[in-house]
Amino acid sequence: MQIFSLLPLLPLLWQATAQPLKSSTRQKCQQNPTHCPAGTIIVGNSTTADFPTLQSAITSLPDDTTPQIILLLAGIYVEQVNITRAGPITLLGQTKSPHDASKNEVTLTWAAANKDSTGQSVDNVFSSVLVVAPTLDASLTGSGTTGFAVPDDTPFGNSDFRVYNVDFRNTWAEYSDGPAHALSFSRANGGFYFCGFYSYQDTVYVGKLGNAYFYKSIIAGQTDFIYGFGTAWIQSSKLQLRSCGGGITAWKGTNTTFENKYGVYIVDSTVQAANASIAADIKGACALGRPWNSQHRSIFARCYEDGSIEPSGYIDWVVSGVARYVKGTTLMAEYRISGPGFNKTGRVEGGVTALLTKSAWKGYSEPVKVFQDQEGVFGDVEWIDWEVVGGE
Numbered sequence: 152m153q154i155f156s157l158l159p160l161l162p163l164l165w166q167a168t169a170q171p172l173k174s175s176t177r178q179k180c181q182q183n184p185t186h187c188p189a190g191t192i193i194v195g196n197s198t199t200a201d202f203p204t205l206q207s208a209i210t211s212l213p214d215d216t217t218p219q220i221i222l223l224l225a226g227i228y229v230e231q232v233n234i235t236r237a238g239p240i241t242l243l244g245q246t247k248s249p250h251d252a253s254k255n256e257v258t259l260t261w262a263a264a265n266k267d268s269t270g271q272s273v274d275n276v277f278s279s280v281l282v283v284a285p286t287l288d289a290s291l292t293g294s295g296t297t298g299f300a301v302p303d304d305t306p307f308g309n310s311d312f313r314v315y316n317v318d319f320r321n322t323w324a325e326y327s328d329g330p331a332h333a334l335s336f337s338r339a340n341g342g343f344y345f346c347g348f349y350s351y352q353d354t355v356y357v358g359k360l361g362n363a364y365f366y367k368s369i370i371a372g373q374t375d376f377i378y379g380f381g382t383a384w385i386q387s388s389k390l391q392l393r394s395c396g397g398g399i400t401a402w403k404g405t406n407t408t409f410e411n412k413y414g415v416y417i418v419d420s421t422v423q424a425a426n427a428s429i430a431a432d433i434k435g436a437c438a439l440g441r442p443w444n445s446q447h448r449s450i451f452a453r454c455y456e457d458g459s460i461e462p463s464g465y466i467d468w469v470v471s472g473v474a475r476y477v478k479g480t481t482l483m484a485e486y487r488i489s490g491p492g493f494n495k496t497g498r499v500e501g502g503v504t505a506l507l508t509k510s511a512w513k514g515y516s517e518p519v520k521v522f523q524d525q526e527g528v529f530g531d532v533e534w535i536d537w538e539v540v541g542g543e
């Protein structure tokens with residue numbers, strides 16, 4: 152009797168468990184393409200590859216919900232990639248060191264800022280090395296306090312996007328010269344494991360209804376280099392300061408009919424100058440963030456901060472004489488920070504950085520408490536690779 156009553160559930164269980172690639176299988180494939188699971192698409196210049204560019208491989212995928220795995224052979228891919236597909240996609244970078252983002256052997260690179268070839272300014276999305284979003288509208292940053300008004304009937308995009316050991320580099324300039332995305336991620340769920348994101352301004356953009364989880368990754372930049380509207384969780388990663396400008400984080404909150412926790416959570420990570428020579432130049436000068444609108448939300452929790460951080464921690468953003476920081480609305484916070492970058496006197500004097508108590512942090516302390524589906528239901532985390540996060 153009991154067995155029979157479970158039968159109708161089986162297709163659901165199958166769907167829920169079909170996707171995750173076991174870590175051992177994944178690492179074998181990353182180290183030797185002949186060991187990849189059947190059906191893996193190989194990208195690269197080798198005669199054994201199926202496609203020479205990632206975009207051509209992505210374009211070949213069926214528009215359905217089948218999980219797809221793509222292995223990028225070691226090399227530098229000079230291309231902009233745009234992924235609109237809703238079905239699960241896993242991108243693997245070939246590597247001898249699957250646990251170390253600093254030794255990645257696959258780079259996707261492009262050089263662009265938010266200007267077209269005539270110098271006219273265009274939306275930030277057009278600068279991006281990788282764009283993941285169902286439509287162009289879903290990916291536009293727009294302007295004003297609420298950004299681009301994405302039409303309500305826009306579908307959700309990728310339900311389960313995963314990337315392992317790939318670097319994304321926007322090489323437009325070696326200083327802030329306008330938005331120059333490495334990643335633009337909107338209306339989709341995605342995890343980035345042992346990846347690298349390198350630019351100077353606006354390196355990582357998590358746009359509207361974007362849910363992005365980063366694990367043991369490197370994010371490098373100068374100005375507002377982790378920004379957006381959606382939800383980002385950055386776990387056990389390295390934030391590299393290549394200079395200072397604006398803040399490290401800049402978020403725009405959105406009013407929704409349900410409670411939302413859109414924002415960026417940087418946990419068990421390090422915030423440090425990219426190298427010793429830049430460390431000397433930026434001592435005490437980099438802000439943890441500034442409010443892109445008054446509903447900015449960001450928390451650095453259990454992080455190490457080197458001496459590059461400003462005594463005040465965060466700073467306000469005053470535009471045309473109007474301060475965007477609003478006490479009680481803006482959340483620019485820290486919890487249990489260590490390192491010379493943490494100056495308690497400076498934080499208190501600055502007046503914009505919230506030092507969270509344990510009970511205040513409890514409302515955000517795990518991905519399951521902050522990631523929401525598009526209707527606002529919390530606990531939307533099946534797309535995170537819990538095997539890797541739990542022990543690689």
Ligand SMILES: *[C@@H]1O[C@H](CO)[C@@H](O)[C@H](O)[C@H]1NC(C)=O
Nearest residue numbers: 195196203225226227228229
């Ligand atoms: C493949 O070869 C082309 C032509 O030589 C080159 O432009 C491209 O960068 C190569 N791609 C990779 C990943 O090495």
Ligand SMILES: *[C@@H]1O[C@H](CO)[C@@H](O)[C@H](O)[C@H]1NC(C)=O
Nearest residue numbers: 233235276277282286287290
């Ligand atoms: C990405 O591809 C979609 C579908 O072809 C297109 O509509 C959109 O404009 C592209 N996005 C960008 C930023 O080029």
Ligand SMILES: *[C@@H]1O[C@H](CO)[C@@H](O)[C@H](O)[C@H]1NC(C)=O
Nearest residue numbers: 325392393394425426428429
């Ligand atoms: C240190 O980092 C800065 C910022 O990325 C870069 O311009 C400089 O070349 C680096 N210096 C060394 C010695 O690596």
Ligand SMILES: *[C@@H]1O[C@H](CO)[C@@H](O)[C@H](O)[C@H]1NC(C)=O
Nearest residue numbers: 296297403404405406444446
């Ligand atoms: C959200 O609602 C509050 C209260 O009505 C308003 O002050 C604020 O400007 C709104 N923010 C956005 C981004 O729409």
Ligand SMILES: *[C@@H]1O[C@H](CO)[C@@H](O)[C@H](O)[C@H]1NC(C)=O
Nearest residue numbers: 435462463494496497498500
């Ligand atoms: C800490 O902040 C206070 C207040 O801004 C400042 O006077 C002091 O020099 C700072 N200490 C260090 C070590 O930067």
